[in-house]
Amino acid sequence: MIKKSFNTFVHKRFNRWLKRRIPASATQRLTNRNIFILPSGFGFAYLVFVFVLFLLGTNYQNNVVILLSYLFASVFISAMLQSFFNLSGLKLHCHQQVSTYAKQQTHFSLTIDTDKPRYSLVFQFPHQGKHLQKKVNTGTAVVNIPYCSEKRGVHIPGRLRVSSEYSLGLFTCWTQLDFGCEVITYPQQKKFQNLHSSICAHQDDEHGINVVEGGDDFGDLRQYRQGESLSQIAWKQLARGQGWLSKTNQQQQGNDVWLTLDNLPSTDLEVKLQMLCYLMLEQYQQGQSWAMDLGSEKVPPNTGKKHLTHCLTMLAHYPSKKMSAQAQNEE
Amino acid sequence: MKSDRKGLKRLFTFSYPRKNKASGKKEPFTLDRNTLLFLLVAQVLNFASLAQELAWWMLAIISLCLLWQVSIFLKKVIKPSKIVVNLLSVAGCVLLIISARQLGLLATMVHLLCFAYVLKLFEIRQRSDFYQIVLLSLFVVSSSLLFSQTLYFSFYVAILVIVNLMVVFLHFAPSETLMATGKRSVKLVLQSLPLAIFLFIVFPKLAPLWQVPFAQSAKSGLSDSVSVGDIANLALSDELAFRVKFEGSAPRYSQLYWRTIVLEQYDGRTWKRKKPAKKRYKENLASIKIKAKGESLNYQVIASQSYQRWLFALGVSDVDRSAQNGTGIIIKEDYTLYNKETITKTLNYNVFSYLNSPLSLKLSEQHKKDNLQFPSSANPRLVAKAKELNRLYSNDIDLIQAVLENFNEDLYHYTLRPPILFNNSLDQFYFDTKAGFCEHYASAFTFLMRAAGIPARMVTGYMGAEYNPIADYYSVYQRDAHAWSEVWLEGRGWLKVDPTAMINPERIERGFSSDLLRELSLYSDNYFSLMRYKQFAWINEIRLQLQAIDYQWTRWVIGYSAKKQTDLLAKIIAVFSLWKIVVGSLVIFTTIYLVLKRVYKPKTKAKQHEPHQQCYLQALAVLVKNDINKPKEMSAEQFALYVSTEQPNIAINFTRFTDLYITLNYQKNGSDEQFKKFDEMQKLFKTLKICSLKNS
Structure with missing residues (x-):
């Protein structure tokens, strides 16, 4: 019990120290200020081996064996330097924001800038999968670091651990970098068989039919497929020489679907949000427009990818942006 | 202790201890195919370093296992199950236990090591298995140095170390080419070498901490019994017996009789060392005291490992007891040197020889009798010849002279391959075949002397030496093995008599004659021996050069003792004086540090700020005091807006100030105008300062 509280105390102190030592930044350069190095298990075994060899040489008064043991000992030190220089001087840049559905693998793109080849780099976010990059060539490279959030919300993935055991595996050389990244996690993508938008949807009179009235400019355009109704063709765009496109929103103009959180048939908020997400994606895939009502916040009807992202982000933030940020802080 | 380390580890991995260890272990570990192939190659090379020390059955097991591995690699066979490997290991261990007595402790351990090493390759399941194999490889390679430490072998081991790394x-x-990897490995070793050498020179040499079993191996060189033909066989060997470094001038070639073993017992077939009577003394008898007069000849002998105990010296010799190994050497009654322990590695010792001092002026009756003894049935014709000689010469010296002259005048032939003698009969040699090598002449002569009533004995050792002008030392090879006689004369002690000198004087003056060399090249099976190319000057030059390097290696690395270390350090301190060394090393280390710092510093261009930029930066510094920080990504204009909202009282001034800064920064105006603007900027800065002071 005491040990546990002591450990948490130490961790807190250490994390605070780490925050001061390696502050958050989108671009990080690895120097002796933020690189840690310690012998690995193999490194300790190697030291024991060197000592045994020294004893062997001494007991047999065999100078060549003694010389060899000294050589191995100084190889240990050279390996330490090599290990350090394999990380030192790396320049890392990470995208600030990533969005994904809960329990779905996504990745952060990390840009690596290096002036010499680097070997055997392992990237890992806390409690996440590893990414092993066997070699990074001189120049700029991009690596994808896997990330998967368990829960809906806005998450901070924590410090990225970049480690390497190159050159001989005698040392683990690592760093913990805070890129100030954020993961916006949408509700989990699930299929609800009997759920149809009509269950929660109601045609809203207040918001009227005229929301999309602005016309074709609002419409989401996609490649025209043979057999589609002529009325769907975006004539304006065709006239401008943009090719055969069809408007996806035209048919649905006038009967906007309102997706209302409160009307969904579940008691669990998370399930409700998942349903909402499912319905929204259905609408999106069918090219229909929808509006969203979360009670406190409302999104007017619209179609398209941008609209979808906006709505999903709101779901991620639900109940509200500020509150979820608070919850994050408390964590 | 263990929990402490875990705690420490957690502390350094802080916020997230690894998910759970069990799942981490489960992830399959497979070696890259290239790596695996190279590991196999390295393993074969590693075993080659120890092959000579391994029994044939162990070599067979190892080669079978390696072949098995290769077929697994080629996917011809599947990996053996755990049970098969376990059965194999049990069978190998049983074999080892059975043969342990015969092998000796050290060899058994080496066998065990190799066996474990070859079996370990069957079970690479985790990363740690791979690491274990790496450490085993390094250990196998290192342990091979226990059996040989010559320069060439050490070089081979160094290459193996590089290969294993x-x-x-x-x-x-794994994506790197073999060439690049090799380069990297060589670079690592070369980088590590200076520190290793420094440690080697400076780190105190410790005495053995506990007793260890020594290697048992085939004895090489002379043995303590000689029958005719033995030395002729040795003459085919190019192996190095020992090296000598003379202090001052070396004696003449013909004086280089390295006495090694004195053989006083003759049974009609072989000459043997006289076995000490058990009652009188044990094997480890005390050294006799040397009472010698005259000038001494000082030299150092570096004996190669022979797995025997004999050592080498010229004439009446004393060993320098103060030097390394000095106390381990016994001087026997017959003035030969004898090491207390088997010579399993190179051994240096310093000798004072008194070439003009007589050996044993007094001879006990018993000893005299021993040296006159011969089996009555042996060689009747020689006995008759001795009687006749006795009749002809009353003086012992005249008699000896006559026998020697007879060797010279008669048609005696000096050859490496004499006709085979029936029952080792000296009669047959002396009267019929008349062809033989040194031991034939020496034994016939000695026998004749004994039959004629002059105390005489066989001495074996080495004759001559090869001079290496590059490193100024002499090497003596097994092919220089020689046998001669000693006769005891009243008032003169034991005198060396070499009948070979009468038949083949060249052998005594310069070494092997060209005839003998030709014979040697015919019978020797060592086709690569550089000795065979002695006639080519440039090859010989290279040979001498290589030997000189090997000599220095032997002297300074293999023979680097605690005494040499203290001497060397004292010398260094004497030359440079202590404070100079301290100051010098400080200077060197600081320069290295500074150079490294310069080299590895992140390259940032030192920015030269222009006056207006400096002014702006000063203004920023003033604002910082009022808790207004300018984030880097914010432009100057944006910052001016921000300041206006935060501190409205300086808004106008600061906006103008910023404006001026931007125009100066980005617009090229005439120098007059620029100066005016800068002036205004400075004035504004002053007012800003006053305002912000008021604020705070």
Whole structure:
């Protein structure tokens, strides 16, 4: 019990120290200020081996064996330097924001800038999968670091651990970098068989039919497929020489679907949000427009990818942006 | 202790201890194919370093296992199950236990090591298995140095170390070419070498901490019984017996009789060392005291490992007891040197020889009798010849002279391959075949002397030496093995008599004659021996050069003792004086530090700020005091807006100030106008300062 509280105390102190030592930044350069190095298990075994060899040489008064043991000992030190220089001087840049559905693998793109080849780099976010990059060539490279959030919300993935055991595996050389990244996690993508938008949807009179009235400019355009109704063709765009496109929103103009959180048939908020997400994606895939009502916040009807992202982000933030940020802080 | 380390580890991995260890272990570990192939190659090379020390059955097991591995690699066979490997290991261990007595402790351990090493390759399941194999490889390679430490072998071991490190490099960077990996590995070793050499020179040499079993191996060189033909066989060997470094001038070639073993017992077939009577003394008898007069000849002998105990010296000799190994050497009654322990590695010792001092002026009756003894049935014709000689010469010296002259005048032939003698009969040699090598002449002569009533004995050892002008030392090879006689004369002690000198004087003056060399090249099976190319000057030059390097290696690395270390350090301190060394090393280390710092410093261009930029930066510094920080990504204009909202009282001034700064920064105006603007900027800065002071 005491040990546990002591450990948490130490961790807190250490994390605070780490925050001061390696502050958050989108671009990080690895120097002796933020690189840690310690012998690995193999490194300790190697030291024991060197000592045994020294004893062997001494007991047999065999100078060549003694010389060899000294050589191995100084190889240990050279390996330490090599290990350090394999990380030192790396320049890392990470995208600030990533969005994904809960329990779905996504990745952060990390840009690596290096002036010499680097070997055997392992990237890992806390409690996440590893990414092993066997070699990074001189120049700029991009690596994808896997990330998967368990829960809906806005998450901070924590410090990225970049480690390497190159050159001989005698040392683990690592760093913990805070890129100030954020993961916006949408509700989990699930299929609800009997759920149809009509269950929660109601045609809203207040918001009227005229929301999309602005016309074709609002419409989401996609490649025209043979057999589609002529009325769907975006004539304006065709006239401008943009090719055969069809408007996806035209048919649905006038009967906007309102997706209302409160009307969904579940008691669990998370399930409700998942349903909402499912319905929204259905609408999106069918090219229909929808509006969203979360009670406190409302999104007017619209179609398209941008609209979808906006709505999903709101779901991620639900109940509200500020509150979820608070919850994050408390964590 | 263990929990402490865990705590420490957690502390350094802080916020997230690894998910759980069990799942981490389960992830399959497979070696890259290239790495695996290279590991196999390295393993074969590693075993080659120890092959000579391994029994044939162990070599067979190892080669079978390696073949098995290769077929697994080629996917011809599947990996053996755990049970098969376990059965194999049990069978091998049983074999080892059975043969342990015969092998000796050290060899058994080496066998065990090799066996474990070859079996370990069957079970690479985790990363740690791979690491274990790496450490085992390094250990196998290192342990081979217990059996040989010559320069060439050490060089081979160094290459093996590089190869084994390459395996690890390949594991971490499998995409690299073999060449690049090799380069990296060589570079690592070369980088590490200076520190290793420094440690070697400076780190105190410790005495053995506990007793260890020594290697048992085939004895080489002279043995303590000689029958005719033995030395002729040795003459085919190019193996190095020992090296000598003379202090001051070396004696003449013909004086280089390295006495090694004195053989006083003759049974009609072989000459043997006289076995000490058990009652009188044990094997480890005390050294006799040397009472010698005259000038001494000082030299150092570096004996190669022979797995025997004999050592080498010229004439009446004393060993320098103060030097390394000095106390381990016994001087026997017959003035030969004898090491207390088997010579399993190179041994240096310093000798004072008194070439003009007589050996044993007094001879006990018993001893005299021993040296006159011969089996009555042996060689009747020689006995008759002795009687006749006795009749002809009353003086012993005249008699000896006559026998020697007879060797010279008669048609005696000096050859490496004499006709085979029936029952080792000296009669047959002396009267019929008349062809033989040194031991034939020496034994016939000695026998004749004994039959004629003059105390005489066989001495074996080495004759001559090869001078290496590059490193100024002499080497003596097994082919220089020689046998001669000693006769005891009243008032003169034991005198050396070499009948070979009468038949083949060249052998005594310069070494092997060209005839003999030709014979040697015919019978020797060592086709690569550089000795065979002695006639080519440039090859000989290279040979001498290589030997000189080997000599220095032997002297300074293999023979680097605690005494040499203290001497060397004292010398260094005497030359440079202590404070100079301290100051010098400080200077060197600081320069290295500064150079490294310069080299590895992140390259940032030192920015030269222009006056207006400096002014702006000063203004920023003033604002910082009022808790207004300018984030880097914010432009000057944006910052001006921000300041206006935060501190409205300086808004106008600061906006104008910023404006001026931007125009100066980005617009090229005439120098007059620029100066005016800068002036205004400075004035504004002053007012800003006053305002912000008021604020705070």
